[in-house]
Amino acid sequence: MEIRANSVLIPPQTTTYYCSIIELPSELKQTKHHAIKYEAVITPGNEQFVHHFEVFHCQTPTKPFAGDCSTAKPTEAKSCSKVLAAWSMGANPVVFPPQAGMPLGGPGFIPFLMVEIHYNNPALLSGYTDSSGLRITFTKNLRPFDAGIMELGLIYSDANSVPPMQKAWPLTGYCPSECTEKAK
Template structure:
């Protein structure tokens, strides 16, 4: 699909919001939409899409449980700043509206000078609004997001009416790989648990590491973790979260500032089980044929949660989705390099310093 402008009629939905108005017709392009993701936890916002790389076209269908306006976009940081956005909806008289825009901040998006998103269908039924549209995979102008085989932050918002207003909590984001998508297995027998630091107040310092050593919920037999999600009130205020499995020598729970006092030497808790850092996605699935083992003989194990804060009090941690339906393989994280510990010190005033490490690959296969 070549980049081209769409000439549409503008009308004012309200005194302050200009949107694109058009008469929908049956599109001759009817692509299959094989990929589906819920963008929110409650399943109120879902996205279907499909693409044809030789034709340079990608098609989306956004479904939201609302009878008001709906919005979807691509954002470099997961917020409104610099986002490439489309907004649409169905008015009470059955007419429709659609806008290809961009955002410079937490304000009403601006209409793109060149309209490169093509509306295919807009409908409203049974309390849900469906917006189907397509665009070129490659960006057509400076306001269009670049879609590649890497992950991209998909944002959404919606309102209860057709007046474009602040969305409050009716918004969210999800990181997806649109062109290299691996659908998740839908387990029928699943549960989840969270390891979080609730309402932790950070000292008045620029940066702070805090650790909790605890056990996971007791499971009578082996289970597999198949997906891990960060639980963060303010994602821009937490630098990273790590969960380590401890050696059998650790047999009690405690907490404190990492790498100091009782937590000065943490070499007994350095087996990385899960991690999240700035720029990370909102969901980390394991490979389809593998899961991280928990429960059974591992019930007595202790784990260390480490959170690097740059912020005041909030709730942060990780959510683990698990199932008793075991996959073919156990999953784990391979850590290479030297352990960063209090005994690893670069001499002061050194002009050069070399580190050496060895790794036996005799057991690899």
């Protein structure tokens, strides 16, 4: 399955966030599957523009949408906030270990996903069309464990980035008990 931009004309502005909301195919709506791999699909020639993207699971039903992430999104899309996958320039495909997969679909799973693509165009170039996105490989043969993503912190900070080739990188944070009591 692929979640991609649909021939988006990259505007001549420094930063653009494009969103695409899709409804899962009926096969995934009916039966729980495991995502076992995800990888970027970048339109050839647009590597300079596609900075990063994230795929979110929508927590309430919404409707398909494609357009600017700011004011044009449907109101219901505010619930599309649970990260399922993320990619940034230079990243390799993510392959889950044989014991685990990211749960996707099935009864009770709200069947909408949103990809948010960040285009970086500091030279303000024009005339580029993009259909980049994420390819997700999934299986109906469930693995023993469900994988998940835990997000920590309030905002992104370069101070949280692990420098290349580090064997260890200490990072300290504080999470009050009120926070951990809400974990599922």
